Each structure stands twice: as C-alpha cells, then as structure tokens.
Amino acid sequence: MGDVAARTGTTSRMVRYYENQGLITAARSLSGQRLFAPAVVDQVRHIRMLLAAGLPTRAISDLLDCIRDPDRLEPCAVPLLVEHLREYDSQIADLVNTRDALQGLIDTTATRRH
Known part of the structure; x- marks a missing residue:
C-alpha cells in the first residue's frame, strides 16, 4: 500500500x-498484507484526476471502465460527465443568485446608514 501511495503522490x-x-x-498475502497489481498505480492516478475534476467517488466508480489511455477518457464517459457538468452549472447559478441577494442586502443596509 505504501508503494502505491508513494508512486501516485x-x-x-x-x-x-x-x-x-x-x-x-487488492489480493492478500498469506500474512494478510495487501498485494496490488501494477495496473493499480494507473488506476489511482485516474481516480485522483477525476477527483480533481470534482467528481464524487460514486461517479468515478461508473467511469473506471471508460479509461484506457492515461491522458483521456473514452466516449462512454461523456454522458456522466455532462450530467455532472449540468449539476455544477446549476449549483453555480444558485450561488450567483445567493451572492446577488446578499450583495443587495449589503447595498440596502449601507445606503440606510448614510
């Protein structure tokens, strides 16, 4: 496990x-230690890339079969990625509305104080 961690940062x-x-x-040795296949290093790198893109682990689990090349996803990933992009766009719109409402409260309060 330490080796996989070190090799993947x-x-x-x-x-x-x-x-x-x-x-x-991971398989287990006779003494109970985890034994990871060499391909796990690439899998962990892919997982970290997808996490950095803001995807939750439940979505990443669905995307792992769409990874063949270390630098890109296969077309099978697009529908799930689009779904998450739409969710983030909706969250951003909600946050912008909240920010605007807060700014409106601040502006209204600031003009009353003067």
Whole structure:
C-alpha cells in the first residue's frame, strides 16, 4: 500500500479509502498484507484526476471502465460527465443568485446608514 501511495503522490490512507469504495482491489498475502497489481498505480492516478475534476467517488466508480489511455477518457464517459457538468452549472447559478441577494442586502443596509 505504501508503494502505491508513494508512486501516485497520495497517502496510504487514501489508497485504503479507494479500496473501501471499490475503486481498486487488492489480493492478500498469506500474512494478510495487501498485494496490488501494477495496473493499480494507473488506476489511482485516474481516480485522483477525476477527483480533481470534482467528481464524487460514486461517479468515478461508473467511469473506471471508460479509461484506457492515461491522458483521456473514452466516449462512454461523456454522458456522466455532462450530467455532472449540468449539476455544477446549476449549483453555480444558485450561488450567483445567493451572492446577488446578499450583495443587495449589503447595498440596502449601507445606503440606510448614510
């Protein structure tokens, strides 16, 4: 686990979390140590890339089969990515509305004080 963490720039705790989420798998040695296949290093790198893009682990689980090339996703990823993009656009619009309402309250309060 420490080797996978070191090779991917993450922590052993995060590697364990990815395993618990079903994003990666490990065999066990006779002594109970986790044994990761070499491909897990690339999987963890992909997971980290998708997390950095704001995707939750439940979505990442659905996308792992759409990763063949380390630098891009396959077309099968597009529908889920579009869905998440729409969700983020909606959240951004809600935040802009909230910000505008707060700014309106500040502006109204500031003009009453003068």
